Amino acid sequence: MPHERITMERQTLRVLMVTPGLDGHWRGKVAVSTALRDAGMEVIYGGNMEPHEIAEVAIQEDVDVIGLSILSAAHLRLIELTLQAMEEKGVRDISVVVGGTILEEDVPVLKEMGIVEVFGPGTPMEEIVSFFQNL
Amino acid sequence: MEREFISNSGIEIKEVYSPGDLPEFDYDGDLGMPGAPPFTRGIYKNMYRGKMWSIRRYSGSGTPEETNKLYKTELEIGQTGLSIAVDHPTSCGFDSDNPKAVAEVGVAGVSIDSLLDMEIMFDGISLEKVATAIISGPFPSAPLTAMYFVMAEKQGIDLKQLRGTSYNDVMGVGGYLWRPDQVSPRHQLRIIVDCIEWCSQVAPRWHPVNFDSYNYREQGITAVQELGMLLANAIGYIEEEKHRGKIPVDNFIRSFAFNMGAHNDFFEEIAKFRAARRMWYTISKDRYGTKDPKCWQFRLHVQSSGCTHTTQEPYNNLIRVAYQVLGAVLGGAQSVHGNSYDEGLCLPTEESMLLSIRTEQILQHETNVINTVDPLGGSYYIESLTNEIEKRAWEYIEKIERVGGIVSAIESGWIQGEFKQAFLEHERRMNSGEVEVVGVNLFKLPKEPYKVPIFRPNFKAPDIQIEKLKRIKKERDSSKVSQALKDLREATLDGENIMPAVTEAVKNYATVGEISDVWREALGTWECPMKG
Numbered sequence: 001m002p003h004e005r006i007t008m009e010r011q012t013l014r015v016l017m018v019t020p021g022l023d024g025h026w027r028g029k030v031a032v033s034t035a036l037r038d039a040g041m042e043v044i045y046g047g048n049m050e051p052h053e054i055a056e057v058a059i060q061e062d063v064d065v066i067g068l069s070i071l072s073a074a075h076l077r078l079i080e081l082t083l084q085a086m087e088e089k090g091v092r093d094i095s096v097v098v099g100g101t102i103l104e105e106d107v108p109v110l111k112e113m114g115i116v117e118v119f120g121p122g123t124p125m126e127e128i129v130s131f132f133q134n135l
Numbered sequence: 136m137e138r139e140f141i142s143n144s145g146i147e148i149k150e151v152y153s154p155g156d157l158p159e160f161d162y163d164g165d166l167g168m169p170g171a172p173p174f175t176r177g178i179y180k181n182m183y184r185g186k187m188w189s190i191r192r193y194s195g196s197g198t199p200e201e202t203n204k205l206y207k208t209e210l211e212i213g214q215t216g217l218s219i220a221v222d223h224p225t226s227c228g229f230d231s232d233n234p235k236a237v238a239e240v241g242v243a244g245v246s247i248d249s250l251l252d253m254e255i256m257f258d259g260i261s262l263e264k265v266a267t268a269i270i271s272g273p274f275p276s277a278p279l280t281a282m283y284f285v286m287a288e289k290q291g292i293d294l295k296q297l298r299g300t301s302y303n304d305v306m307g308v309g310g311y312l313w314r315p316d317q318v319s320p321r322h323q324l325r326i327i328v329d330c331i332e333w334c335s336q337v338a339p340r341w342h343p344v345n346f347d348s349y350n351y352r353e354q355g356i357t358a359v360q361e362l363g364m365l366l367a368n369a370i371g372y373i374e375e376e377k378h379r380g381k382i383p384v385d386n387f388i389r390s391f392a393f394n395m396g397a398h399n400d401f402f403e404e405i406a407k408f409r410a411a412r413r414m415w416y417t418i419s420k421d422r423y424g425t426k427d428p429k430c431w432q433f434r435l436h437v438q439s440s441g442c443t444h445t446t447q448e449p450y451n452n453l454i455r456v457a458y459q460v461l462g463a464v465l466g467g468a469q470s471v472h473g474n475s476y477d478e479g480l481c482l483p484t485e486e487s488m489l490l491s492i493r494t495e496q497i498l499q500h501e502t503n504v505i506n507t508v509d510p511l512g513g514s515y516y517i518e519s520l521t522n523e524i525e526k527r528a529w530e531y532i533e534k535i536e537r538v539g540g541i542v543s544a545i546e547s548g549w550i551q552g553e554f555k556q557a558f559l560e561h562e563r564r565m566n567s568g569e570v571e572v573v574g575v576n577l578f579k580l581p582k583e584p585y586k587v588p589i590f591r592p593n594f595k596a597p598d599i600q601i602e603k604l605k606r607i608k609k610e611r612d613s614s615k616v617s618q619a620l621k622d623l624r625e626a627t628l629d630g631e632n633i634m635p636a637v638t639e640a641v642k643n644y645a646t647v648g649e650i651s652d653v654w655r656e657a658l659g660t661w662e663c664p665m666k667g
Contacts, residue, residue, distance in 0.1 A: 027355070074239045103480060
């Protein structure tokens with residue numbers, strides 16, 4: 001059965017922040033999680049998860065956005081697998097945002113796959129926060 | 136607002152330093168000659184005149200076959216040591232055919248599943264001539280070390296002469312980063328100390344542990360915190376062995392090795408390396424009563440700081456690396472890795488690898504910086520900074536001991552809290568412009584001026600590795616493998632030293648994943664307290 005989001009208007013944005021796969025870097029995702037919380041959003045910090053777990057937790061937690069933090073160079077494959085898992089669970093209306101060491105030439109590829117925005121190293125935090133606020 | 140002059144660690148820097156800044160200066164007590172206590176000036180009498188520092192890049196990618204070629208290229212260019220970078224699945228103790236490994240086999244390092252991979256990776260490389268550092272998560276450190284030893288014996292090398300380093304740093308279990316499905320830091324330390332005890336007997340010239348503060352300096356902490364955590368970590372290991380009482384403390388400590396970062400604050404970093412040597416001497420000799428001078432020497436590998444790199448204008452990183460490597464050398468390192476300029480974007484290309492090796496070679500052969508030992512020794516500024524770093528690092532060690540030592544500090548989340556506070560503060564200072572980064576928040580150009588070549592990992596690596604795994608599992612003696620894994624399980628549960636069983640297992644081509652699974656089942660897995 002496809003997953004149906006509760007469409008009730010909500011004041012606070014709910015975000016799942018997570019790294020797909022095994023890469024242990026956490027500095028970026030913890031910093032962004034903290035900044036989003038400081039801006040009044042609810043952040044579920046997922047640590048590391050497999051793609052299917054990300055889809056499951058996103059449903060259980062009823063999030064509006066998934067933030068994927070990737071620094072492993074395996075972003076194309078990991079994002080593809082995550083989007084596939086979401087598709088299989090029937091998740092359609094959750095935006096996926098990516099942050100990390102993503103090559104500039106990969107950004108159009110990711111957007112084509114359905115990623116709404118990609119934030120590379122050195123992006124000012126305000127820029128990330130205001131993007132989430134305007135989602 | 137008037138500009139403040141403050142070091143990275145928050146030490147206020149004066150306009151000029153003079154004898155008044157070293158009121159109780161005692162040359163013999165504070166510095167001594169190089170190669171003599173307290174080793175502030177260096178651990179060897181003639182330092183680089185006698186032995187140049189090793190150029191040792193941390194590298195590896197894709198399959199062991201590709202990495203074998205990479206290592207041969209590095210040695211041909213004139214690199215003098217090797218350092219194995221394994222991929223995330225290997226670091227977590229997962230084989231290439233584990234569903235969790237699917238996207239990351241051979242991506243951020245080389246994939247090693249079994250002894251066969253280790254043998255392929257070192258095919259045609261003499262282990263007698265090259266000392267290798269095996270860098271991985273702490274979890275697979277023991278099986279990878281055992282594989283290297285088995286391979287060396289097959290090459291006819293006497294393990295008593297074998298040189299190299301195992302990672303074995305407990306801080307890699309949720310201290311500075313998180314890897315899923317690992318055993319707790321306490322259990323990890325047990326495996327590590329077994330490995331150290333075993334190495335001290337079978338391969339006494341091998342460095343069985345590499346206390347590695349490079350990785351957590353990258354979290355944004357200061358030079359003082361880095362040094363304090365590093366030494367508190369080593370103290371934690373010695374306390375564990377003292378508690379066990381299995382081997383004399385001298386034998387346990389004799390081959391310890393250390394790995395620090397070289398950050399941007401040039402003189403403070405040099406002072407940090409000098410303070411580290413003096414402090415280690417005090418810990419080893421005064422606190423633990425060691426008698427062998429080898430136990431007093433702080434053997435140091437330094438890596439230039441990856442977190443100071445920018446993806447904007449990546450060629451600027453070449454300049455950053457050159458300064459940092461110079462700092463490492465003026466600070467007396469035994470082995471150095473200058474990062475490649477493109478590491479904020481991808482794994483190094485052949486071109487960027489060549490440049491990083493050349494950076495060190497130019498320093499060694501063209502600048503004459505090696506001509507005299509500790510050239511900055513005696514500078515009022517450097518000596519004053521060395522004293523101040525030392526004083527503050529002792530205070531920080533006390534702080535860690537007050538929360539129960541390093542293992543408790545990891546398990547309780549205290550350490551992770553320190554990192555979080557540090558990188559959030561760095562983030563704030565970056566945004567406010569208090570930290571200036573050229574090309575990022577200072578002199579930023581409207582458009583990226585450079586297009587640099589990009590390295591792409593071999594996306595066929597998983598298939599190649601899985602195929603090899605299938606073949607090994609078919610060809611090996613499966614009854615010997617199950618017996619060895621059963622023995623390992625028993626040794627793990629009975630508190631016996633695990634290394635004889637690990638060695639027997641890897642000899643029979645048991646995989647890193649199979650060995651790690653024994654520990655996961657016998658000891659249970661652990662959740663890291665870093666909760667974002």
